Amino acid sequence: MNIRVEPVLISFIFLTLIQVSVNCQKSQTCCEKYCYEFDNVRPQEEFFSSKTSYFIGKHADLGKDFHVPNCTPIKIWLYIRHGSRLPKTREMKRLSQLEELRDEIIANYEERNSQPVIGAMCKNDIDLLKTWRWDSNITSEYNEYLTVQGWNEAKILAHRYRKHFPNIFQDNYDESKFIFRYTDVHRTEASFKAFTEGLFGENASDYILTPPMEENKKMMMPYKFCPTDKEETAGENSEYGKYLKSEIMKQLVSDVSQRLGFKKPLELRQVMDMYDMCIYDQSFNMSESSPWCTAFTPSQIYDLEYPEDLRKYYESGHGREANARFLCELMNDMLGHLGNNEQPKAVVFLSHSSSYLLLLSSLGAFKDSEPLLADNYHRLADRKWRLSKIARLASNFAAVKYYCPNEVEKRKVKFFINEEPLELEGCDGGMCDWNVVKDRYKIYSEVDCDEYYCTKSKTPTGAAAGSGTTTESAANVPSSYIFLFVTALVTLVATSFNAIF
Template sequence: MKVLWITVILALSQYEAHAQQQQQQQQPQCCEEYCFGTDKDRPQTLRFTSKTAYLLAKGKDVERNILPNCSPTKIWTLSRHGTRLPSAKTIEKAGHLEEIRSKIVNNYKVLKTKPDTGALCMEDLFSIQTWKFNSSITPEKENMLTSQGWEDLKSLAKTYQRQYPSILTKDYRSENFLFRHTEIQRTEESFKAYAEGLFGPNVWQNIHVSRPVNGTDTLLRPYDYCPKWEENNSQKEGTEFENFKNSALMTKTIADISTRLGFLYSLEFKDIELMWDMCRYEQAWNVDRVSAWCGAFTRAQLKVLEYYDDLRYYKKSGYGSEINSKLPCEVIKDMLFHLNSKTKPNAVTYFAHSTVIQAMVTALGWYKDEEAPTSSNYESMENRQWRISKIDPFASNLVAVKYDCPADSVDTEKVLFLLNQNTVSLNWCSVGLCDWSAVMKHYNDFYNGNCAEMFCQSGASSISSLLSLSSLLVAAIVYLIY
């Protein structure tokens, strides 16, 4: 009898051990342990592509650029608008995020389906549980500049004014300045904020703003007049970013994010993207606060999402489509024309959008990788140059400063290119400082070229045939007035 009991006890122990092993195998496993709420560094907030906060992305080179024996004479600036609200489509989806939030809380507290590894920490779970979308943000306010966006541009103006006080004077004189913005609320408000940074509150009301002829803004919004660009942009099937979206790496990433949130199935990509969007927007609106939805992701998962977005922009307005190298012909010609001119205005500032900033960087040949980023080389592109987080955050700005350097016996005229207050290093320039003759030679195709022929290539709309004439007309009017 004693032997029988021992046999039974051993059998039960083996059964219990087997059951525990089975349960452990069924318990979901996710990813590395990570807690956004307690992370003091949060380096991934610098990898939020076009929704990266400018306060985090900006450089400091502009404040270090002291050029002995050189005097700044001209400054030309193209700036993207500051931090904005989401599109109406994203705002309307906020209700769906509240549904996802409730399911996550239910997964953790009721269904007990959180993973053994990589689960949300208490801080991140609490942030998601208590998250509510700001009800004052309605679809009617879509894409409007935020208070942080205003500060982005106001601070930007002050930064450049401190560095170039002889050009960006504190008193406004119409002959010294040329301002222009697209006819959209967020760029108009960005202009006002920039003007306040330079001249003080409400001075913008007395500033003359240049306008496009007949409302045709081929200077700052050339893509609006190029059906071929629109057709290229609407194509998704077979593109590198779409292939990456459907790749094994992205599939695993989506599965891991879903598991981290307690789901026993994979969420749809659009749900993952919505959470990521809200994370990025909220973090840009309030840089010093913690966005609840950023806690849904680990650092490694956000790198994958960043790469997807970089691939998308690479095709839309980067090196992935040949048309982007010609699209900003007018604005590059304008930059060269103003810098080369011996007459006023000495400060030209334009306010536009992501597409023209990225396309201009592309056309100028900046930040181009030797190996193009594709859907299959994610691992080797860790240190890629084409990183939208650095190229085009909110309030991104491309600045060209012309210098007079009389001590130079070869070329007394120099140009310094800055992108987001970082010096642009070009292999044909010396430590970022370029001879003006080299600039004109390098970009001669734009300066002496016919934008009507270059713009939009052969697929331009009928309006492109007027570009060359309109460009000359606008230039003539501006210089007659100022």
């Protein structure tokens, strides 16, 4: 008997089998197998964006490039971001509610048995998560206060700079030789006290009377006087907003939810809160395991790292031309200090991440060949603008003036980011002739900073032009191609069935 199976029926059966297979796989697995407690390396801890601990993964010989043969360092201009801090008040309210989510996750594993077969959390991770409690001492009264670890980061950093530059910092404090500037908030004032104690001994801040003057705020935080359009940098239609709605993030939320035993996906805000608590825990105490980091695999941390890189790229980085102008007055302060032969020997700023990143923008540092966009994340895996590398907690920029008697140009300046040379065009390993530096940044000394820094400008055309670029991944293959492929495959199967029967 010759039985003919209609292609339409074959197509239906084939697609049904595919759907059943996909649903079956989704119910069995969500992500890679990973146990945080058994991971002795934890590479993801170096990629916590701007809250990455400064001393994670640092090399023992860091700072060796401060020594320049046949040259003597005679002046330094330092710009230091504060260290680890407590969350903002609005973050505290959300993060304290994670106790309820923690209880649900434990119930999923121990009562409902709803965890995936493959990719579930290991018992050790569940046990670690059980130990987590919100610290009731962290209240709005301590909004963004510097933590103990943040204090230690600033103090250790001071020790290191004193060791690197003994001829600059070996003296006892003298107000004519050292200038310190910070803003009128707890985390920078506490960083100032910790740093001075690291330089000059315990209780040094008791006799170094340097109040946070009003002009410091305008020099270090000019964006407060000329605010950026938040919709442009972090709104729904910004690159940041687009990435949060991307397929990458939708898949991540789905995978994390399944890994934690939830049948329905969590809200993106809940996943982001778990991520924030993971990195806050780490920043509070670098030596302890962070219970909320058990919710994520290392590769998921990399996906979660990118949103802040995007947001800060447009808020304080190369995503907006205006960002390079904000710190006009500060750049003049640096140039003025390096350009004269008078005291002080050291000028030290204790400041914030936004102004630190704006400084990098003014210097033209860490600029990628293409703009950061929501859809080129994979292509920019090795991007220069990566806060985990360039803007960690306690990140620091140093401009050091050297006297090199054997050189034609005896006055040299060497730039450092986090104690490593900052490569700039026209300079050799970060070492530049003073005339090169002066000429490169002369625009700041030629304009009226009060007018220049707040001039409106549009987002660079490169960002708009590149917004249609796609990544080379299956997620970006047009749906019409997929349909044609499936149709061809189904037809082939139908033909084979007819030939057999």
